[in-house]
């Protein structure tokens with residue numbers, strides 16, 4: 634099985650997983666990235682079973698609309714049964730690193746509203762300790778250098794994702810060389826740096842369930 638085949642399989646499994654939770658009034662939160670794209674394509678098959686979606690990025694909104702799925706503004710939604718999104722890394726505590734696609738802030742907002750966060754990954758995303766994947770940090774443009782200096786003090790090696798602007802008009806610093814032993818604490822510490830919008834650690838609101846595509850099928854990890 635290729636990595637893409639695993640992503641597709643896990644995306645289809647996610648649709649089966651959420652189906653019993655949906656009513657005609659349900660709003661589905663939808664993540665960003667290649668695995669989320671497979672999910673959107675599979676979700677389109679059951680679009681008659683729910684009202685619409687909230688998107689975690691402009692790219693996701695476009696793909697949803699392309700399938701004829703109504704996209705709601707986050708501010709008009711107060712309840713969301715489920716949020717489905719990929720990740721760059723996850724550990725045994727279902728803490729995540731996200732933001733490889735740069736959509737971390739909107740992803741975190743949608744995840745915060747959802748009753749259940751279903752994370753969909755292929756098996757390459759499983760790690761013992763988070764941090765091998767450079768941790769994305771979204772920063773206000775004028776704070777880029779100052780935030781980078783603060784990240785160095787925390788023993789990280791920030792790298793400016795050149796030529797990339799987030800959907801919110803901000804920049805991304807990808808922080809290398811972090812061995813994240815205490816994800817909840819680090820998530821809060823990074824968010825306390827002036828100029829940081831948010832960071833890609835999803836630990837204080839991690840996943841509720843991870844569906845992982847493997848060579849031998851999809852595993853459910855709770």
Ligand code: 5RP
Nearest residue numbers: 666667668719732733734736
């Ligand atoms: C985007 C994300 C994605 O979920 C993450 O990068 C995984 O992407 P993919 O499914 O393409 O491997 O956080 O900001």
